[in-house]
Amino acid sequence: MSSAPKLASRRAFFSGLRGLPADTGETHTPNIIRPPWSWGFEDHCTACGDCIPACPENIIKAGPDGHPEIDFTKGECTFCEACADACNEPVFDRSAPAPWHLDVSVSSKCFAENGVYCRSCGDVCPESAIRIIPQLGGRARVLIDDDICTGCGACFAACPVDAISIAPTTERTHG
Template sequence: MTSKLSRRSVLRGRLSRTDPERLRPPGAQDDFSRLCTGCGDCARACPEGIVIRHSSGEPVLDFTKGACTFCNACAEACETGALIPAPASDWPWRAVITDSCLSLNGIACRACEDACDARAIRFRLMTAGRAAPVLDADQCTGCGECAFTCPAGAVSFEARTPATEEIA
């Protein structure tokens, strides 16, 4: 079973497959749910306007509204310690391009590649006029610019697992 978007979803503006419950603002602490009061200070402080209040009351990122610049304004506004200023390199989420990508389906589109400042997305030519997106997870910052730009909502996010060191 493929997870393609239906024409009806596109026409109704339901373009994103990203689960907003997972994408807490950068700097979210392990005990975020306990510390967060749902006051909304982080959402009001976000200059990009991508921190929104989920139905649970907790703040989440909504990449359909824009991309994260990792400015830490949300963390600086948080008085409870649920969010603390952190470098962008600590953000664990990385983009994943799904099968609903227009280019994979024979429609010329490279919007995500054009939007990616980190140059983490490239396209490999295939037969029949198609091109496959190739994502370099080491280059990807997880900012969400590709998800914001993708007309098909073919970008989702997965948490990067920390690299384990081998003990000699």
Template sequence: MALLRRLAKRGRLQNMPYATSELTEVCLGCKNQICLSHCPENIITLNPDNLPTLDFSSSGCVFCGECVNACFEHNGEHCGFDRAREQTQVVMKISPNSCLAWNKSICYSCKDVCPKEIKYLGMFYPEILSCNGCGLCLSRCANDAISVEGR
């Protein structure tokens, strides 16, 4: 539980993908947490309030929809998810002070997982052009230079 609190403070725990504001009621009523076992990236965990949360420490969301499918199969259709919304409720930001590439060290860790949305000026100075909040770059950054911000 202490680890989950530290991860939440560092911005590594986030709300579920496809989520709408009504999801809290659905998740609090679900005792099986079926979505946890259906995530191929194993990034769904329970937060201190016993709600499913994304943990970007080791991977990110690939928006496969398996968590939503499992939830709907178990709980029936509800308004807690919007299947057309392929994004989380956060975006990633690069800190130039911490980023290796901003400090003239060659590093492409974030661009390797997000080549279309992260652009470099030459070999340095990465910039996130568009972000769906998947968290893949966050889990790959060797210097913890990527942070999470709300949309």
């Protein structure tokens, strides 16, 4: 998949993280996004499912192994912390410097990059992290500012051609 360029290499918001939600003991599937602040899946998540109905945005679902996964097709994370409040295990660490560590990218399917007028992702981004810059020939470049993006996922479902991908980064800063 080709990606639109990023305005900045990494966002300070995502720096200094102590682990990755997707890097769990029960699965190594790279694109699974765990609930925000959930750093202890491999050791502590019992797959009880209590966090799933707690999410007012209905974006947490049970994965094949019963462990919670984020589904941005249903909506965006508002960082309300209800999932963390519902969990009785030491899975969530809200003292972490960031709720998660995600990369948001735009593929070559993007309407704007192919000369079709579209501002859907930019219109819904609550952080104004997406810039759509006109180019010659009616095309546009879609730029995501990593320094502003929170990984909320609002842009994911807004894209009419599924050009936006959100996945955990492959970085890991502690064991």
